[in-house]
Amino acid sequence: MSSARSRILDTATRLFYAEGIHTVGVDRVIAEATVAKATFYHHFKSKEDLVLAYLTTEYERQKALLGGAPGVGVERIEAILAKLAEVSVGPGFRGCPFLNAAAEYADPDHPVRHVVDDYRSWYRDLMRDSLKASGRPNADQKADLLLLVRDGIAVAGGLGDKDAVQAGVRTALAAV
Amino acid sequence: MSSARSRILDTATRLFYAEGIHTVGVDRVIAEATVAKATFYHHFKSKEDLVLAYLTTEYERQKALLGGAPGVGVERIEAILAKLAEVSVGPGFRGCPFLNAAAEYADPDHPVRHVVDDYRSWYRDLMRDSLKASGRPNADQKADLLLLVRDGIAVAGGLGDKDAVQAGVRTALAAV
DNA sequence: CTTACAGTAGACAGATCTGTCTGGTACCGT
DNA sequence: ACGGTACCAGACAGATCTGTCTACTGTAAG
Numbered sequence: 001m002s003s004a005r006s007r008i009l010d011t012a013t014r015l016f017y018a019e020g021i022h023t024v025g026v027d028r029v030i031a032e033a034t035v036a037k038a039t040f041y042h043h044f045k046s047k048e049d050l051v052l053a054y055l056t057t058e059y060e061r062q063k064a065l066l067g068g069a070p071g072v073g074v075e076r077i078e079a080i081l082a083k084l085a086e087v088s089v090g091p092g093f094r095g096c097p098f099l100n101a102a103a104e105y106a107d108p109d110h111p112v113r114h115v116v117d118d119y120r121s122w123y124r125d126l127m128r129d130s131l132k133a134s135g136r137p138n139a140d141q142k143a144d145l146l147l148l149v150r151d152g153i154a155v156a157g158g159l160g161d162k163d164a165v166q167a168g169v170r171t172a173l174a175a176v
Numbered sequence: 177m178s179s180a181r182s183r184i185l186d187t188a189t190r191l192f193y194a195e196g197i198h199t200v201g202v203d204r205v206i207a208e209a210t211v212a213k214a215t216f217y218h219h220f221k222s223k224e225d226l227v228l229a230y231l232t233t234e235y236e237r238q239k240a241l242l243g244g245a246p247g248v249g250v251e252r253i254e255a256i257l258a259k260l261a262e263v264s265v266g267p268g269f270r271g272c273p274f275l276n277a278a279a280e281y282a283d284p285d286h287p288v289r290h291v292v293d294d295y296r297s298w299y300r301d302l303m304r305d306s307l308k309a310s311g312r313p314n315a316d317q318k319a320d321l322l323l324l325v326r327d328g329i330a331v332a333g334g335l336g337d338k339d340a341v342q343a344g345v346r347t348a349l350a351a352v
Numbered sequence: 353c354t355t356a357c358a359g360t361a362g363a364c365a366g367a368t369c370t371g372t373c374t375g376g377t378a379c380c381g382t
Numbered sequence: 383a384c385g386g387t388a389c390c391a392g393a394c395a396g397a398t399c400t401g402t403c404t405a406c407t408g409t410a411a412g
Contacts, residue, residue, distance in 0.1 A: 004389065019282045022198040025369055036390040041371065043388095094282060099331055103279035106195045106270060108336060120335065144343035151340075152328035155275060159296065160284060164327075167320035171347065180359065201399055212360045217401065 005043040007033045012054050017097050021051055021104050048111070051101075055115040058097050062119065066126065073134030074176045077127060077146070084150065085169045088157025095158025099151065123147055131176065145175050181219040183209045188230050193273050197227055197280050224287070227277075231291040234273050238295065242302065249310030250352045253303060253322070260326065261345045264333025271334025275327060299323055307352065321351050 011033035015024045026047050030040050044050040069079045087093060094100070098116040105112040128143035136142065149172045156164035187209035191200045202223050206216050220226040245255045263269060270276070274292040281288040304319035312318065325348045332340035 020198075020280055022196075022280070023282070026371085027369070034390095037371085037392080038373085039389055047370070095279065100279045102335060103271065103276045104196055104198070106199070113335075116335065120337070124340075141343055141346075144339045145347055147337075148328035148332050148340040148344045148347075149324070150328075151331040152324035152326075155327040155331060156324050159278060159289075159292065161296070161323075163320045164300075164324040167317055168324045170317075171321055171324075171351075175347075202401085203399070213362080213401085214403085215359055218358075223400070 004033075004035045004039050008035055008040060008043060008050070009053060009057060012050050013057070016051070016054050017100075018092070018094060021101060026050070052111055052115065055098065055101055055112060059115060059119050059122075063122065066123075073130050074136065075134075077130050077176050078173065081169055081172050084153055085165060088153055088165055089162050093157050096151070096154035099154060100158075120147060123150065136176065142175055146172055149175075180209075180211045180215050184211055184216060184219060184226070185229060185233060188226050189233070192227070192230050193276075194268070194270060197277060202226070228287055228291065231274065231277055231288060235291060235295050235298075239298065242299075249306050250312065251310075253306050253352050254349065257345055257348050260329055261341060264329055264341055265338050269333050272327070272330035275330060276334075296323060299326065312352065318351055322348055325351075 008029060012024075012029050015029060015032065026040060027037075029050070030037055033040075044053065065083075066080050069076050069083065071079050098119045101112050102116045107113065124143050124147045127146040128139045131139035131142055149168050153165050153168040153172075156168065184205060188200075188205050191205060191208065202216060203213075205226070206213055209216075220229065241259075242256050245252050245259070247255050274295045277288055278292045283289065300319050300323045303322040304315045307315035307318055325344050329341050329344040329348075332338075332344065
């Protein structure tokens with residue numbers, strides 16, 4: 001991974017997450033990453049290419065972060081929920097990058113939406129497998145609920161609603 | 177309400193909801209509403225003005241719709257949840273207009289975000305008051321949960337995830 | 353009748369956005 | 383030494399977006 005490419009991707013990640021995808025132009029990314037325009041288009045064939053790189057990288061990061069959470073079965077779920085609760089009321093939190101991206105890409109067949117769907121499927125499966133590993137009944141239904149509550153916590157946290165975040169965490173813990 | 181103004185607002189509502197706010201330009205609204213550009217700027221001083229009109233109108237619509245739901249107390253909550261469950265898996269549903277708008281406006285002090293906050297506060301209060309009217313304990317905490325689950329249902333429905341919607345409705349019903 | 357207003361049509365300015373292109377520099381492996 | 387590659391600086395084209403402006407039409411109230 002060349003230095004310029006990672007600088008572009010890091011800058012795009014920061015700006016896209018903090019300010020939204022459509023509101024941030026490639027010129028802005030180029031300027032803040034201090035690269036030349038030709039260098040940008042050397043590494044990414046279009047802005048959409050950069051957006052997809054941003055989201056897939058975020059997907060990999062989440063996989064590593066949550067998949068590497070301590071404990072097994074419901075303990076892992078609890079650890080993940082604790083982390084989510086902490087992060088979602090912390091500074092700089094602006095909701096889930098995937099849900100925010102989905103809100104900006106209305107077409108469900110758009111590649112961006114595929115990444116979002118992949119992430120949510122992966123999360124649901126992680127919950128279901130963890131529940132099954134601890135021998136919990138109705139793992140599928142509970143996984144659906146944990147996914148929906150995760151969505152709700154991310155939304156509420158992004159809007160600065162700490163009370164709702166807390167209510168969500170309580171409910172999720174009660175479900176497992 | 178003049179004919180041209182309502183035609184503009186109706187068109188904007190349809191397009192902003194279905195395709196997003198930043199992706200739809202005023203030229204597009206003007207063309208599909210079949211009004212002249214001068215007429216548009218006669219009724220709305222800027223695009224942002226139109227966006228705010230779109231959201232506040234949607235807010236009033238929701239107030240009328242949910243506030244006028246049949247029943248009192250928890251019965252009204254159940255009626256609202258039933259309606260939400262039905263709508264959120266129906267055709268043309270693309271999530272909550274307020275949450276989608278919030279995802280496009282990152283600045284929490286932006287007027288758009290104020291409308292979003294107002295809507296969520298109003299919804300939370302409606303839940304809390306309904307719970308209290310039926311003498312339910314812990315009305316505040318339960319209202320927080322019902323708000324968060326509503327967010328989750330709207331997100332899941334917008335992404336076409338019917339399983340999660342159902343899980344959300346079950347949980348909400350269990351909470352009341 | 354005339355004044356005021358809502359409306360139509362469309363040109364225009366100015367900004368911004370994506371993507372291409374030219375031209376030059378620096379390093380790195382063969 | 384040399385060819386390839388990554389990089390920088392910035393001009394440029396073409397599209398699009400917001401907002402203003404001119405000029406004209408129909409209509410309803412005083």
